[in-house]
Amino acid sequence: MDQKVRVRLDRGETGSVQIGRGVRQGCCLSPILFNLYSECLTKEALDGLGDFKVGGQIIQTVKYADDLVLMAKEETVLQGMIDRLIEIGRCYGMEMNVEKTKVMKISRQPTPVTIKIDQKQVENVKCFKYLGSLLTDDGRCTCEIKSRIAMAKAAFSKKKNLFTSKLDLNLRKKLVKCYIWSIALYGAETWTLRAVDQKHLESFEMWCWRRMEKISWTDYVRNEEVLIRVSEQRNILHEIRKRKANWIGHVLRRNCLLKEAIEGKIDGRIEVTRRRGRRRKKMLDDLGDRRGYCHLKEKALDRIKWRNCFERDCGPVILTDY
Incomplete structure (x- = not known):
């Protein structure tokens, strides 16, 4: 497609410049075209790779537009995924930015991970911002x-x-x-x-x-x-509980990967030894149901009953039986 662009400045406009790659700026089809392009790239590059499973399904990436997260349980597997992605990406005319690429290890052992891109080591970080939120290696908020x-x-x-x-x-x-x-x-x-x-x-x-x-x-x-x-x-804590209840209710009524992740259906090694102290607080604990996840999921199936549990304007939120 023959595309040209002109840049508007304070003193006027520049001459027409030929666009050699990319999508048309401002076009409603541009996001769709880019998503299709990147999806084809990642499918071709990561086909058959990856070892991270949720609910028995291999999850290789978490992506939004050009923000891509690769997930793996082993360092060698992750390095292989990156090498393959770089190789296929260059065939598609795309390059991976080493400076913007980070690696984070989520483990009790804080040993660094050695991942390289074109012989340059990727920086190890304890937290990074993804889609506007800070993610940390200890999983805390x-x-x-x-x-x-x-x-x-x-x-x-x-x-x-x-x-x-x-x-x-x-x-x-x-x-x-x-x-x-x-x-x-x-x-x-x-x-x-x-x-x-x-x-x-x-x-x-x-x-x-x-x-x-x-x-x-x-x-x-x-x-x-x-x-x-x-x-x-x-009221701010109650507002958070209401927002969380509204979102969790939708998730629990669906059959999706997010629900399986909340239920802990992630394949991997289980550490038998327990650390000292009480167990860490879970996301669903804030909803106040002491009878467990099964009772919470049963309540979510009834939209009216679920909504009535969190309709109060202030004060503590406790799920009650009907």
Whole structure:
């Protein structure tokens, strides 16, 4: 297809430039064409490779557009997948960026992994950002929550004059929940909240109301008094539970890989020895059902009953029997 492009500058437009590769910018078909192109590439490159299974099915990649994650249980398998992907990618006219490529090992043994691209070693990291969320090698959400809170506070500071103005209090509260909380709670449906994480979130909630009412910490105003002034209760944790319940309900009613991953149907070696201390908290523990996953899944089949479990506006969320 004969495609040309011109760049618009302050002083005018440049001359026409021939496009030799890529898709047409702004065309509604461009994302579809690129997805088809990349799907053909990965299928040809990774056919027969991979050893990571979920529910008996080999999962080689997790991808969104050109953001690609390769998964393997063994270092040699991962190196073979990368070598093959580079080889086939060059046949398709695509190159892998070594600087943007990272490797992360999820294991109790923090030994580094040696993965090379064109004789250049890929950097080992303990966390990296994928699709806007921070993923860590220990599987905890603390780093992601802190990052989200920092982003939300920065957004609040940029519009501080609006949130602290003489607008109606209810309107300002709606603006904070709509624009600031949405930034802080991005991806909160998948969080596993520990006690320290809950404290961070509740502190952020009070930070918003104090900044909105121009109440300094040096004023020695208790949190309870601040909540009375803004006619609010501590709702941010309940909001997370409602979002998580809404999302988990959809997942539990479907038969998909995500459901099997939540159920722990991942093939691999099981460590018989148990570490000291109590077991780590799971994502579903935040929903408050102490009778186990089977009871939770049974409740999710009834949409009305499931919705009624989380319809309260505030306070702790406990699933009750009917």
